Amino acid sequence: xxxxxxxxxxxxxxxxxxxxxxxxxxxxxxxxxxxxxxxxxxxxxxxxxxxxxxxxxxxxxxxxxxxxxxxxxxxxxxxxxxxxxxxxxxxxxxxxxxxxxxxxxxxxxxxxxxxxxxxxxxxxxxxxxxxxxxxxxxxxxxxxxxxxxxxxxxxxxxxxxxxxxxxxxxxxxxxxxxxxxxxxx
Numbered sequence: 001x002x003x004x005x006x007x008x009x010x011x012x013x014x015x016x017x018x019x020x021x022x023x024x025x026x027x028x029x030x031x032x033x034x035x036x037x038x039x040x041x042x043x044x045x046x047x048x049x050x051x052x053x054x055x056x057x058x059x060x061x062x063x064x065x066x067x068x069x070x071x072x073x074x075x076x077x078x079x080x081x082x083x084x085x086x087x088x089x090x091x092x093x094x095x096x097x098x099x100x101x102x103x104x105x106x107x108x109x110x111x112x113x114x115x116x117x118x119x120x121x122x123x124x125x126x127x128x129x130x131x132x133x134x135x136x137x138x139x140x141x142x143x144x145x146x147x148x149x150x151x152x153x154x155x156x157x158x159x160x161x162x163x164x165x166x167x168x169x170x171x172x173x174x175x176x177x178x179x180x181x182x183x184x185x
Contacts, residue, residue: 002088002090003088003089003090003126004088005088005089005125005126006085006086006087006088006089007083007084007085007086007087007088007089007092007106007115007117008085008086008106008114008115009089009125010089010117010121010122010124010125010126011085011106011114011115011116011117011121012115012116012117012118012121013114013115014115015036015038015040015105015113015115015116016030016031016034016036016038016039016040017039017040017041017042017113018030018039018040018041018042018072019041019043019072020041020042020043020048020049020071020072020073020076021071021072021073022039022041022071022072023067023068023069023070023071023072024051024056024060024065024067024068024070024071024072024075025067025068027039027051027056027072028056028067031053037052037053037102037103037118038050038051038052038053038102038103038116038118039051039072040105040113040116041072041073041076042113045112045113046107046111046112046113047080047082047105047107047113048073048076048078049072049073049076049077049078049080050076050077050080050103050105051072051075051076051077052102052103055075055076055077056075059075060075080105081095081099081101081104082104082105082106082107083095083104083105083106083107083117084106084107084108084109085106085108085114085115089117089122089125089126090126092104092117092122093122093126096119096122102118102119103116103117103118103119104116104117104118105117151163151164151165151166152164152165153165153172155172155173155174155177156171156172156173157171157173157174157177157181158173158174158176158177160174162174162175166178168181168182169181
């Protein structure tokens with residue numbers, strides 16, 4: 001499925017970038033000042049790593065590390081997954097879903113960082129794509145919550161609500177779109 005939007009249309013063009021040697025305390029201050037949930041580590045225009053609020057909680061606070069002495073490059077994710085600015089937003093969202101990430105650095109064909117695509121960026125322009133992510137969410141006390149059936153939701157092809165979605169080639173579709181997909185050609 002194509003959304004009709006390119007990553008370049010939705011991305012944040014000026015993500016907050018810091019040196020990999022920045023302390024975690026300073027990273028947290030910068031996140032607060034800029035109202036962002038992640039920072040990119042870069043010194044030469046190439047994304048060297050990424051750190052999120054979740055990383056700070058799980059890798060620093062929960063492990064009892066000193067945020068005044070711990071540096072970003074001690075705990076940041078160095079094997080970052082990136083996306084091209086000319087990819088469709090739907091493809092980028094699938095990458096996010098499949099890798100359980102919410103921040104995707106955008107790099108050009110020379111490896112230079114040109115932006116950052118966040119889950120919020122995608123959902124702001126294409127809120128109907130939210131259903132793609134629901135299956136990855138971890139819910140506490142899930143058995144006590146009235147959840148929608150896995151076969152209920154928005155068709156990823158036509159965008160219509162259906163109580164009878166089916167998966168065809170990795171895409172959740174309504175009966176009408178399923179018929180069209182399986183009887184095309």
